[in-house]
Amino acid sequence: MADGPLIVQSDKSLLLEVDHPRAADARRAIAPFAELERAPEHIHTYRLTSLGLWNARAAGHDAEQVVDTLIEYSRYPVPHALLVDVAEIMARYGRLQLQKHPTHGLVLTATDKAVLTEVLRSRRTAGLVGDRIDEAAVVVHPSQRGHLKQVLVKLGWPAEDLAGYVDGEAHPIALTPVTTPRAPGEEPREWAPRPYQAQAVEGFWHGGSGVVVLPCGAGKTIVGAGAMARAGTTTLILVTNTVSARQWRDELVRRTTLTEDEIGEYSGAKKEIKPVTIATYQVLTTKRKGVYTHLELLDARDWGLVLYDEVHLLPAPIFRMTADLQARRRLGLTATLVREDGKEDEVFSLIGPKRFDAPWKDIEAQGYIAPADCVEVRLTLPESERMAYATAEPEDKYRLAASVPGKNRVVETLVARHPDDQVLVIGQYVDQLEELAAHLDAPLITGATTVRERQRLFAAFRTGDISRLVVSKVANFSVDLPEASVAIQVSGAFGSRQEEAQRLGRIMRPKEDGRTAHFYAVVARDTVDQDFAAHRQRFLAEQGYAYRIVDAEDLLAA
């Protein structure tokens, strides 16, 4: 194809020209095997990775299809070495298989004996496998199924998991066509899953286990509900905090045939085990005298489905614990699969490959999330503060720069510019937030605020009784505030890309009147605050959210 939309680089990145007439076709064609890395305005970057190619194999695509697709959409001849490499990488998948053996239980078998010997000689597989049955098979400890798969991926010989999933205890669940009201004054409404939500559920179900990546506000809970309805089994849902647990419960009652009695909460406060149980990560990782005391939850029922909300936050101990759940279907949900610890791959190998991913801007274009305007306000520090900053200890610099008093006036001005909006002010440092709350005369929610108080304030914010709310990082995730349309960030967790994205996510629910959401990041110029801000913005910038930069002086003068 002489004029294709795709440029295939020899470093395995694929550049897709967005405005090309065939861009949409090309995007669809490469999606099964290429990872979307960046999606800014003009050129989207995809990458071919071993994991992505193996996932494509697992989903039934072969090397020939991949090669044909690249050649068909490529503008220039595709580098030969890359094509050879693709074929070689894909040929590595499936030489090893995990299977059920009538007498030995779970076994690892090989179509290529040398490969089996090679992986068994690695120190990494020691302890994960048992006796060798014959030249081409070895017993696998069922509890190590997940760990073994992870190790095999690292060794470059991914196993095809043919051992299947347990069905779990049946428990009929269906989506209702009309919502069941949950809040006072809420009216029943007709609804149906959006096309991309249905696609995500199908993608997951077809693959068996895996991760669905959708932007904040795009309705991941509904994807979860859809998966539960598709499975029709008892379900364990793992979430980040209690508020989020209650939101899940409300959404499930609202949109499925499940009643409140069928849904249990397993948290610090309550220990209910019901056919659908929602547990927090925190309670699962609680240790008493060196042992995890709530592990029995995992075996309390014959779960047919395990849901991981905000899977990018999955703490390391849960990785290990839930490795035992490899025989059960697992669905991970996230908006931002970027981890500053670089453990994205572990998520993939333990939960499963990415089954669905949509660029944020695509969903925005379809009108399912609000268009957002991102602005970075750069504040030039006065001489005295610059001197204080210049002489501060390195470990104090960020805190000092992030909570400079000058930011207060900027926030006030910004708030004043949005008199009719529901405004969130988000920050990291409690004293800074207290000061701001006092300035703005707005309520403050921090980690110290009780769950009841939090829920009361969130509810009041939702109904519009309060229009300004100052929140700490407790509101980073899983807090559903549909009417919030302005967020002002004054400080954050250093350079965390996903925190930035999650905070933007707070205001991305589509508004009744189709209003644009506004996200402001107030940054101190020429300090580490600015450097961290640049890093924080990277994920969103790569998703196509170009930040506009405004000088604080101009803003204050206007």
Add this chain to the structure above:
Amino acid sequence: MGGMASSLHEAPASATRQFAEDLRQRSDTALVALLRARGDLAVPAPATLRSLAARASSHTSLERALAQVDALVLQVVEAVTALGRFPREDVPHALGAAVPDSALPSAAARRQIDDAVEAAVTAALLWDDGGALHPSPGLDEVFGHYPAGLGPVRGETTDTDRPLTDRLRATPPEQRAVLEALAWGPPVGRVPPSGTRQREAVDELVGHGLLARADAQHVLLTREVGLALRGGRTHRAPALRPEPTGRAVPAETVAAESASAALELVRRVSVLRSAWSDDPPRVLRSGGLGVRDLRRLAARLECDEEAAAFVAELAAEAGLIRDDGEVDPSFVPLDVAWSELDDADRWAVLARAWVSSHRTPWRVGTRDEGGALRSALSPDLERGWAPRLRAAVLRVLGSSGNALPPDDVVAVLTWEAPRNAPPSTAVRGLLAEASWLGLTGAGAMSPPGRALLADVPDEPIADALRGVLPPEVGEILLQGDLTGVVPGRPSRELASLVEIAADTESRGAATTVRFSAASVTRALDRGRSADDLLAALARHSPVPVPQPLEYLVRDTARRHGAVRVGVASSYLRAADEVTLAGLEHDPALAHLRLVRLAPTVLVSSAPPALLHETLRERGVVSALEGPDGRVLDVRHRRPEDPRGPRPPAARPARTIAHGARGGTDAGPPVRSQPDLSALVAGLRAADDDAHASEPDTARPGDAARPPAPPPPSGTDAGTDPGTQPHADGLALLREAVRDGLLVRVDVVGAAGKLERRTLRPLRLDGGRLRAVDPARDAEITVAVHRVARVAALDDGP
């Protein structure tokens, strides 16, 4: 093969004489062809046809000739050497070329074998008496005891009434097994322990004369029996020219990969030049580039060390970098017109330099005999055979339209000269170089590669590269995440813009770059202003420059230069600003170049002692501050433009002797050829004279014509084909060994006196003659260089 007219027991007549006679019978054209095929015979020019024949049958010359022939010619020569006098038409059979069912070789095999025979005859490795082929004298020595794995000739076998084939057919299975094991060589077998069945079989065979005892431990399969077992063949199958098919690659892919490799190489050379002009690496004392510098270069070029060594070597070969010849020498870029050339012309400079290069960069990082690491740019990477092998590799690649795997190229080159096969590492190294140069793309020869191979005058090879380069793109798509994408090959202007102002993240068909504070600073360092940079970006961008990028540039520019660094040799400080103001503007102190840095500080480029003194003279009572914990830099550094031309070297470059070739389209060097026709005419004339004066050519050794004046002492007679009369003497000795003749030898004694002896030579090797002196009935050994004259006596056995 009873019907075959092989003659293993040729009468011990003088083969040398017959060989010389054959040469004499050859036409002038044939002689020219011979001299062309075996260049060593013509230099220095032989005086007579007879000395030509002697030289042609010398060990050295034969070795040299065999080193040049391909595997099939070698087989033919070996077969005839093993078989002795042998009919030409039976050669295909002897080589095992018969197609299984028809007992006839395929036409193609037949043609190749015929050509091989012709080549062997042309090169005088064989000669044809009209009916049969004969090996050149001396070949049996070259092939050793067991040519083609066949044992020695034994004249007699017992039970001669029955034909050999019948007797072999009649051998019982155990004996048959022993014979089969030895049939295809080596023909020597160990005698099994006594009492075993195998031992019985072996004893039986010896008894029947089918095996011969070599010594107490070993038995030999004689040549006759071996040949009979092989069905009259010397080889299982003819070594026909390998025809590798390779792997088909689409032409566009070849062109695209060739172009991208060529551009990448040109880019790397440019990066190397700029890196080394900023920070020239030291030349090692042994010559060459240190390991750490090579590693640094590889990191800078974003490639492995192997590729980096190649880039450095090629740049040196093309005269783009050199040893600066300073006392403490460094490698520096040479000020040549590189920057004015476009990509294709730059590539042509590199490709030309490569073809004729004597360098072997793939050996960088290996160790020499002494265990020392070979370094890039060091003199010991020089190898005379390198250009020849480069040409050979290109030729093999060019013989196929497909991509040839390295093993196949090695196989073809090994077939072409099995006794002088290039090391496979060298071939692989050259294949890698060819791909870095873009002479191949995806493993198949590319159009630029073909242009370089054909090297047609008036068709610059740069044009061949231009033919495959993708069109230039003058556009960069700037994006809000501070990246930019050039969706194709950037134009020169755009390439230099992104090279200085951004960091490249991905290179290939397109280039993706990222702008950062560091990259923008780099551009500002090169003297660009923020406005200038933004304007340049806007000019190349079809969309407005994204605001975050604009802020990045402006914010960086605002901070750029906020802290400044300069050079001063001394300072002057005072609490009183007025004093300093007075000094700064004092015309009598102008030569001190006082500059006010702050109200209370002046700096000067004069050394502190001078400053101090001048001030004193001026009546200012200054005090000189000692280092006092602070470093006072009094050294004066010669300011130098880091990228400017270096002063010409005071002495020639040490490591890159052939460095500055610089020429762009100079053709490959032509080896000067002696005028062979004139040479042959001269030989013919000399020969006619000899005939006129002495018709009896069969007796060369009488006193009137001393055949072998003594060679200069210390010269190894066996390896010097240049002293032909001596070779003549050697030929006589060799003939005497072969035929068991007596010769009269004049030996230079220990005291330098000539001693005449009559000897029966037994062996001639390693520069020594072993012979029996029948008069004293003793065996003696004489160093060949002490043999002054040899003459044949006619009283043979």
